[in-house]
Amino acid sequence: MDWKTFQALLSGVNKYSTAFGRVWLSVVFVFRVMVYVVAAERVWGDEQKDFDCNTKQPGCANVCYDHFFPISHIRLWALQLIFVTCPSFMVVMHVAYRDDRERKHMAKHGDSSKLYNNTGKKHGGLWWTYLVSLFVKTGIEVAFLYILHRVYDSFYLPRLVKCEVSPCPNLVDCYIGHPTEKKVFTYFMVGASALCIILNICEIVYLISKRIVRCANKVKRRNRSMPVPPDDYDDPFNNYDLPLRKQELKDQPPSFKTASKLPFRPSALKLEEKIRASAPNLSSFS
Secondary structure (H helix, E strand, C coil), rough: CCCHHHHHHHHHHHHCCCCCHHHHHHHHHHHHHHEEEHHHHHHHHHHHHHHHEECCCCCCCCCCCCHHCCCCHHHHHHHHHHHHHHHHHHHHHHHHHHHHHHHHHHHCCCCCCCCCCCCCCCHHHHHHHHHHHHHHHHHHHHHHHHHHHHHCCCCCCCCEEEEECCCCCCCEEEECCCCCHHHHHHHHHHHHHHHHHHHHHHHHHHHHHHHHHHHHHHHHHHHHHHCCCCCCCCCCCCCCCCCCCCHHHCCCCCCHHHHHHHCHHHHHHHHHHHHHHHHHCCHCCC
């Protein structure tokens, strides 16, 4: 497998990723691809040749090896790396689709007309594509860890396995080549896979929380931009229950409503009684 070509294809994802995505890509290439290419392949090597059983029965060693190692660790990790990195190409393909739409739109309507401010910015459909790719990558990582644990019954590699599968004549002891090295690399690759799962979950939480904050800020700006009537707004249809200020009461001529609300109503009644008492009684002249 040409890992350099694979790295060149996947490096385009880096400029469209968040900070967590860049860390994830670094972990994949430094702690998984490089370790796989430089060391892990050499440690496993021709593992069936190093699988030694204490019998010379023809076919016994081959059957026992196939029973305990139905799929090689190294090939399983190669499939895992390919499947895990493939969802990232969804983002690159979506950005390429946006670029093509932008180019066609500008060719039709002129260079000043644009569909997107930035084709690589994670808004709209590209945000959903990026989020779906994270969920797919996380699911693939968990699935391969489950397969590895299910096939080998654990992540631990024993030094000795006991086999009684036909055509072995009886219970046969078989020894694994380089068991300590293989166990160390197995734990290392499992740990790197778990770290990638944590980074994917952190990036999912980051994207969703950032989207929620952006939507909340839009709602706040929309509420602030709505016109609010001032306190002294004079509505002729809905001002009967607004309290009048003292200065306004002094400036306005007396009316029935204001007179009924004035706190000096008793003194006004006394003045009115005095005026009536001093007025001549005109009814006696009739």
